[in-house]
Amino acid sequence: MPEGQPFRFKTRIRFIDTDASGRIHYTAMFRYFESAEIEFMRARGITYDRSDYAFPRVHVDCDFMLAMAHDDLIEIEVCLTRLGRSSARFEFRTFKGDDLAAKGTVVIACMDRRTQRAIPIPDDLRAKLVSAADAYPNAAEIGG
Amino acid sequence: MPEGQPFRFKTRIRFIDTDASGRIHYTAMFRYFESAEIEFMRARGITYDRSDYAFPRVHVDCDFMLAMAHDDLIEIEVCLTRLGRSSARFEFRTFKGDDLAAKGTVVIACMDRRTQRAIPIPDDLRAKLVSAADAYPNAAEIGG
Amino acid sequence: MPEGQPFRFKTRIRFIDTDASGRIHYTAMFRYFESAEIEFMRARGITYDRSDYAFPRVHVDCDFMLAMAHDDLIEIEVCLTRLGRSSARFEFRTFKGDDLAAKGTVVIACMDRRTQRAIPIPDDLRAKLVSAADAYPNAAEIGG
Amino acid sequence: MPEGQPFRFKTRIRFIDTDASGRIHYTAMFRYFESAEIEFMRARGITYDRSDYAFPRVHVDCDFMLAMAHDDLIEIEVCLTRLGRSSARFEFRTFKGDDLAAKGTVVIACMDRRTQRAIPIPDDLRAKLVSAADAYPNAAEIGG
Numbered sequence: 001m002p003e004g005q006p007f008r009f010k011t012r013i014r015f016i017d018t019d020a021s022g023r024i025h026y027t028a029m030f031r032y033f034e035s036a037e038i039e040f041m042r043a044r045g046i047t048y049d050r051s052d053y054a055f056p057r058v059h060v061d062c063d064f065m066l067a068m069a070h071d072d073l074i075e076i077e078v079c080l081t082r083l084g085r086s087s088a089r090f091e092f093r094t095f096k097g098d099d100l101a102a103k104g105t106v107v108i109a110c111m112d113r114r115t116q117r118a119i120p121i122p123d124d125l126r127a128k129l130v131s132a133a134d135a136y137p138n139a140a141e142i143g144g
Numbered sequence: 145m146p147e148g149q150p151f152r153f154k155t156r157i158r159f160i161d162t163d164a165s166g167r168i169h170y171t172a173m174f175r176y177f178e179s180a181e182i183e184f185m186r187a188r189g190i191t192y193d194r195s196d197y198a199f200p201r202v203h204v205d206c207d208f209m210l211a212m213a214h215d216d217l218i219e220i221e222v223c224l225t226r227l228g229r230s231s232a233r234f235e236f237r238t239f240k241g242d243d244l245a246a247k248g249t250v251v252i253a254c255m256d257r258r259t260q261r262a263i264p265i266p267d268d269l270r271a272k273l274v275s276a277a278d279a280y281p282n283a284a285e286i287g288g
Numbered sequence: 289m290p291e292g293q294p295f296r297f298k299t300r301i302r303f304i305d306t307d308a309s310g311r312i313h314y315t316a317m318f319r320y321f322e323s324a325e326i327e328f329m330r331a332r333g334i335t336y337d338r339s340d341y342a343f344p345r346v347h348v349d350c351d352f353m354l355a356m357a358h359d360d361l362i363e364i365e366v367c368l369t370r371l372g373r374s375s376a377r378f379e380f381r382t383f384k385g386d387d388l389a390a391k392g393t394v395v396i397a398c399m400d401r402r403t404q405r406a407i408p409i410p411d412d413l414r415a416k417l418v419s420a421a422d423a424y425p426n427a428a429e430i431g432g
Numbered sequence: 433m434p435e436g437q438p439f440r441f442k443t444r445i446r447f448i449d450t451d452a453s454g455r456i457h458y459t460a461m462f463r464y465f466e467s468a469e470i471e472f473m474r475a476r477g478i479t480y481d482r483s484d485y486a487f488p489r490v491h492v493d494c495d496f497m498l499a500m501a502h503d504d505l506i507e508i509e510v511c512l513t514r515l516g517r518s519s520a521r522f523e524f525r526t527f528k529g530d531d532l533a534a535k536g537t538v539v540i541a542c543m544d545r546r547t548q549r550a551i552p553i554p555d556d557l558r559a560k561l562v563s564a565a566d567a568y569p570n571a572a573e574i575g576g
Contacts, residue, residue, distance in 0.1 A: 015470065015480075016313055016463050020306035020358050026201045027174045027304065031448050038447065038503075048447075049502055057170045061205035067260065070308050070481060071470075116211065159326065159336075160319050160457055164450035164502050171448065175304050182303065182359075192303075193358055214337055214452050215326075314489045318459045345458045349493035355548065404499065 006077045007043060009036035013072045024068040029102050030060060033092045036076040037106065040090075044128045053119065055108040058087065062104035072096055083129055086110045086118050150221045151187060153180035157216045168212040173246050174204060177236045180220040181250065184234075188272045197263065199252040202231065206248035216240055227273055230254045230262050294365045295331060297324035301360045312356040317390050318348060321380045324364040325394065328378075332416045341407060343396040346375065350392035360384055371417055374398045374406050438509045439475060441468035445504045456500040461534050462492060465524045468508040469538065472522075476560045485551060487540040490519065494536035504528055515561055518542045518550050 009032075017028035041048065048055060068074065075095045082089035087109045094102040110121045121129070153176075161172035185192065192199060212218065219239045226233035231253045238246040254265045265273070297320075305316035329336065336343060356362065363383045370377035375397045382390040398409045409417070441464075449460035473480065480487060500506065507527045514521035519541045526534040542553045553561070 014463070014467055015307055016315065016466055018308035019303060020308070020310045021198050021200065022308045022310075023200070025304055026204060027171045030171045030174075031446070034448055035446055047503065054165050056165065056167070056211070057208060059205070059207050060170060061203070063203050064201060067200070071479065158319070158323055159451055160322055160459065162452035163447055164452070164454045166452045166454075169448055175302070178304055179302055191359065215335065309486050309488065311488070314492060315459045315462045318462075342453050344453065344455070344499070345496060347493070347495050348458060349491070351491050352489060355488070 006079050007036075007040045009039050009076045009078065011035065011074060011076070013068050013070055013074065015070050018070045022069065024070075024072075026062070026064060029062055029064070029094065029104065030106075032074070032076055032094070033062075033090075033104055033106060036078045036092060037090055040078040040080075044131070046125060046128050052113055053122065053125075054111050054113050056111055057106055058109045059107040060105065062092075062102055064102045066096055066099055066101040068094075068096060068101055074101060080129060082107075083121075083126070086120050088121070088129065150223050151180075151184045153183050153220045153222065155179065155218060155220070157212050157214055157218065159214050162214045166213065168214075168216075170206070170208060173206055173208070173238065173248065174250075176218070176220055176238070177206075177234075177248055177250060180222045180236060181234055184222040184224075188275070190269060190272050196257055197266065197269075198255050198257050200255055201250055202253045203251040204249065206236075206246055208246045210240055210243055210245035212240060212245055218245060224273060226251075227265075227270070230264050232265070232273065294367050295324075295328045297327050297364045297366065299323065299362060299364070301356050301358055301362065303358050306358045310357065312358075312360075314350070314352060317350055317352070317382065317392065318394075320362070320364055320382070321350075321378075321392055321394060324366045324380060325378055328366040328368075332419070334413060334416050340401055341410065341413075342399050342401050344399055345394055346397045347395040348393065350390055352390045354384055354387055354389040356384060356389055362389060368417060370395075371409075371414070374408050376409070376417065438511050439468075439472045441471050441508045441510065443467065443506060443508070445500050445502055445506065447502050450502045454501065456502075456504075458494070458496060461494055461496070461526065461536065462538075464506070464508055464526070465494075465522075465536055465538060468510050468524060469522055472510040472512075476563070478557060478560050484545055485554065485557075486543050486545050488543055489538055490541045491539040492537065494524075494534055496534045498528055498531055498533040500528060500533055506533060512561060514539075515553075515558070518552050520553070520561065 011032055013024050017024055017031065019025040038048065077093040077095070079091045080088060081091045087107060090106045092104045092106070093100060109118050111117065112119045155176055157168050161168055161175065163169040182192065221237040221239070223235045224232060225235045231251060234250045236248045236250070237244060253262050255261065256263045299320055301312050301316070305312055305319065307313040326336065365381040365383070367379045368376060369379045375395060378394045380392045380394070381388060397406050399405065400407045443464055445456050445460070449456055449463065451457040470480065509525040509527070511523045512520060513523045519539060522538045524536045524538070525532060541550050543549065544551045
C-alpha cells in the first residue's frame with residue numbers, strides 16, 4: 001500500500017443486509033465499517049482480541065447519499081483522523097464505483113477489560129496507530 | 145398519553161444483540177430506535193407499509209454513555225424535533241432505569257417508491273406528524 | 289398460566305428483520321425463538337446469565353409454511369420436549385393468527401463456562417426444567 | 433475449479449456475529465451459508481436478482497460441532513444435493529482448518545414473484561443447476 005493511500009476494504013452488500021424497501025438496511029453499513037476497521041488494524045499488526053483492553057464505541061454516525069442494493073460491490077475507505085490519549089476517531093467513506101454512497105464516523109474509547117474503565121491507549125498500540133495516522137494527509141489531529 | 149409526555153418504547157436487550165465484549169453490539173441500538181419510531185408512528189395512526197412513499201434514512205448518529213448487557217430493560221424516548229418539507233428528524237434517548245445510556249438522531253427523507261426520488265411529505269401524513277410535534281416542548285423546528 | 293397450556297411469546301416482525309424479498313429474512317425466526325426461549329425460562333425462574341454454565345446450541349432447524357412480512361403479529365409456542373443428562377430440546381411453533389407459519393427445534397447442551405466442556409445440567413436448573421416439562425402433554429421424553 | 437471439487441466459500445467470523453458467550457451467535461452461520469450459496473450460484477452464472485422468480489427457504493437446519501470465535505477463518509463447502517421440480521436442496525459443511533465445525537441444509541422453493549406461488553424451476557436455471565449437481569459425486573438425487 002503506497003504512502004498516502006487510504007486503506008480500502010471491499011465487500012458486497014449481502015442479501016441478509018437488505019430490507020423490504022429493496023435496498024440495504026442502513027445498520028448494515030456499520031457492520032461493513034466494523035469489518036473495514038478490523039482489516040485496517042490487521043494491516044497495521046493490530047488485533048483486538050485476547051488483550052487486556054477493549055474498544056467500546058462512544059460515538060457513531062453515518063450519512064447516506066446513494067441507494068445500495070443486494071450484491072452491489074462497495075469499497076470503504078478508512079482513515080484514522082484523531083488519536084487522543086484514550087480515544088481515537090475513524091472516518092469511513094463508502095464508494096459504489098466512483099460515487100460516494102455513504103460516509104461515517106466511529107469514535108472508540110480505550111477501556112480496561114477488568115475494571116471497565118477508560119485507560120490511556122497502551123504505548124505499543126499507540127505507536128502502531130501513530131504510524132497509521134502519519135501515513136494519511138487527512139489525519140490532522142494527533143494529540144495527547 | 146398526556147400532553148407534553150414524550151413517547152416511550154420499552155424493550156429488553158436481546159442475547160443475539162450482544163457481542164463478545166459481553167455487552168450490547170452498538171448497532172442493536174439502531175434496531176431498537178427503529179422499533180421505537182415505528183411504535184411512535186403507530187400511536188399517531190401512521191403505518192409505513194403499503195403506501196406510495198418510503199422513508200430512507202439520510203443521517204443517523206448515536207452517542208453511548210453507559211454499558212448495556214443482555215437482558216437489561218431499557219426505555220427509549222422518541223421526539224420528532226424537526227419536520228421539514230420532505231424530511232423529518234427524530235431524536236431518541238435511551239434510559240436504563242433513570243440513567244441516560246445512549247442518545248441518537250435519525251433523519252428520514254420522504255421518497256416516491258416508484259421514481260425513487262424525494263417528494264414533499266404527503267399532507268395527510270404531515271397533519272398527523274405536526275400534531276405529534278406539537279405535543280412536545282422540545283419539538284422546536286417545524287418548517288415548510 | 290394454566291397447566292397444560294404451552295408457553296407463548298408474542299412479537300411483531302420488525303422492519304430490520306425483513307429482506308429485499310419484502311418478507312421476513314428467515315434467520316430472524318431464530319431470533320424470535322431465542323427471545324421466546326429466554327422468556328419461557330424466565331417464567332420458570334431461570335435466567336441464563338451470571339452462572340457458571342452456558343448453553344451453546346448444538347442443533348437448530350426450522351420449517352417455513354407461510355410468508356411473514358413487516359409488522360405481522362406472531363405468537364411463538366415453546367415446549368421443552370426432551371431433557372437429557374446434559375442437553376435439552378425445545379420445540380417452537382409460530383402462529384400468524386390461527387395459522388401455523390413456522391415450526392422449529394433448538395437443542396442446547398450444558399457447558400462449563402470455564403472448561404468449555406459439556407457437563408450434566410445442574411440439579412437446581414434440572415428441577416425447574418422438569419416441572420416445566422411436566423406441565424406439557426407433548427413433553428414426552430425426559431431422560432437421565 | 434476441477435471437476436468433483438465442491439465449491440468453497442471462505443470468510444472470517446465477524447465481531448458483530450459474536451455474542452456475549454464470546455463465540456459466534458449461531459444464526460450467523462446461516463448468514464455465511466447464504467453468502468456461500470450466492471457465490472456458488474454466481475460461479476454457475478446464476479444471479480437471483482431482477483428475475484421473475486424468488487427462492488424462499490422452506491427448510492433450514494444446522495448442527496454445530498466446534499466453537500467458533502471472532503476472527504476465525506472458516507471455509508464453507510456448498511453442494512447441491514437435490515434438484516426437484518420446484519425445489520432444491522443445498523448442503524453446507526463449515527471447516528475451521530481441517531476440522532468440521534458445522535454442517536447444515538437449506539431447501540429452497542421456486543416461487544413466482546407476482547403470484548407468490550410455487551412454480552417449476554425455469555428451464556434455463558435448471559440447466560445451469562443440473563450441470564452444477566452433475567459435477568459432484570454426492571449430488572445423488574436429481575429428479576423431475
